[in-house]
Amino acid sequence: xxxxxxxxxxxxxxxxxxxxxxxxxxxxxxxxxxxxxxxxxxxxxxxxxxxxxxxxxxxxxxxxxxxxxxxxxxxxxxxxxxxxxxxxxxxxxxxxxxxxxxxxxxxxxxxxxxxxxxxxxxxxxxxxxxxxxxxxxxxxxxxxxxxxxxxxxxxxxxxxxxxxxxxxxxxxxxxxxxxxxxxxxxxxxxxxxxxxxxxxxxxxxxxxxxxxxxxxxxxxxxxxxxxxxxxxxxxxxxxxxxxxxxxxxxxxxxxxxxxxxxxxxxxxxxxxxxxxxxxxxxxxxxxxxxxxxxxxxxxxxxxxxxxxxxxxxxxxxxxxxxxxxxxxxxxxxxxxxxxxxxxxxxxxxxxxxxxxxxxxxxxxxxxx
Numbered sequence: 001x002x003x004x005x006x007x008x009x010x011x012x013x014x015x016x017x018x019x020x021x022x023x024x025x026x027x028x029x030x031x032x033x034x035x036x037x038x039x040x041x042x043x044x045x046x047x048x049x050x051x052x053x054x055x056x057x058x059x060x061x062x063x064x065x066x067x068x069x070x071x072x073x074x075x076x077x078x079x080x081x082x083x084x085x086x087x088x089x090x091x092x093x094x095x096x097x098x099x100x101x102x103x104x105x106x107x108x109x110x111x112x113x114x115x116x117x118x119x120x121x122x123x124x125x126x127x128x129x130x131x132x133x134x135x136x137x138x139x140x141x142x143x144x145x146x147x148x149x150x151x152x153x154x155x156x157x158x159x160x161x162x163x164x165x166x167x168x169x170x171x172x173x174x175x176x177x178x179x180x181x182x183x184x185x186x187x188x189x190x191x192x193x194x195x196x197x198x199x200x201x202x203x204x205x206x207x208x209x210x211x212x213x214x215x216x217x218x219x220x221x222x223x224x225x226x227x228x229x230x231x232x233x234x235x236x237x238x239x240x241x242x243x244x245x246x247x248x249x250x251x252x253x254x255x256x257x258x259x260x261x262x263x264x265x266x267x268x269x270x271x272x273x274x275x276x277x278x279x280x281x282x283x284x285x286x287x288x289x290x291x292x293x294x295x296x297x298x299x300x301x302x303x304x305x306x307x308x309x310x311x312x313x314x315x316x317x318x319x320x321x322x323x324x325x326x327x328x329x330x331x332x333x334x335x336x337x338x339x340x341x342x343x344x345x346x347x348x349x350x351x352x353x354x355x356x357x358x359x360x361x362x363x364x365x366x367x368x
């Protein structure tokens with residue numbers, strides 16, 4: 001009898017040690033509902049378990065596999081993405097796979113271990129309910145300084161992933177690509193004075209974002225930076241900005257007014273397309289080119305002046321600006337592409353405009 005009790009005691013100790021080594025403790029009413037491997041190229045160096053409370057645990061060491069938005073079924077937890085609320089990654093994991101947790105609509109928190117490095121913000125792409133991001137204080141590559149609820153690349157002070165509760169620290173100098181992409185619960189954010197660049201897709205799909213001030217010192221706004229920010233009503237672009245990327249404000253359907261800074265040289269392709277509430281825009285004397293479909297579908301725009309500095313107006317630049325009725329241009333040596341005024345019903349009803357701009361309306365030369 002004593003021998004049996006001793007054996008049972010030893011087995012209990014072994015079980016306790018095993019649980020401690022995994023770092024995962026399950027409550028009595030919690031069960032594992034799914035598990036598998038997620039190591040790079042299908043290796044078993046990393047494994048995962050999902051419990052009935054929506055906690056995803058990833059354990060092991062080394063790199064995670066990469067995934068694609070085009071093939072979501074290849075993601076091992078694809079069938080459970082709507083159930084996952086928290087992600088806990090054990091020490092030893094080195095890298096998050098591309099788009100590993102993209103479109104986790106109910107994800108609320110993630111903890112990044114000291115061992116981990118990350119791709120850009122794409123790993124957490126479109127996690128619109130994410131509220132808490134914690135990076136282990138011993139991580140030498142990334143940090144979440146000042147409890148900011150973000151992932152910051154320590155060496156460059158670039159914020160690469162944020163969430164609806166992020167407070168951007170004053171020490172941050174750059175907002176990285178996809179940093180807040182798809183964060184549809186984000187309503188407002190303060191960008192500190194030290195930031196000099198806003199990356200591609202940085203705030204794309206932030207459909208609840210209403211107001212944002214870009215501080216003086218920012219010099220570039222990346223491609224698609226505010227694409228689809230459908231609630232954005234106003235934005236201040238400082239004079240320090242010299243570059244506005246393609247589709248930077250495309251789909252900002254609530255945006256009513258915007259002033260382009262004096263040092264901007266070109267308005268890129270699709271930059272303000274689909275800004276259906278845009279009533280006024282001032283193009284400065286510094287601009288030399290207006291890109292393809294730059295103002296396509298700005299159906300509330302009634303008047304626009306093209307400064308003499310503009311040398312090129314590319315294809316479809318003002319197409320479908322249905323309420324545009326006043327178009328002022330003095331440089332008739334400008335190169336104009338095709339379909340620049342397609343769908344501009346009010347403008348094309350003006351016989352004076354048609355007579356004055358006749359050669360441009362019949363242009364068959366595509367410009368890019």
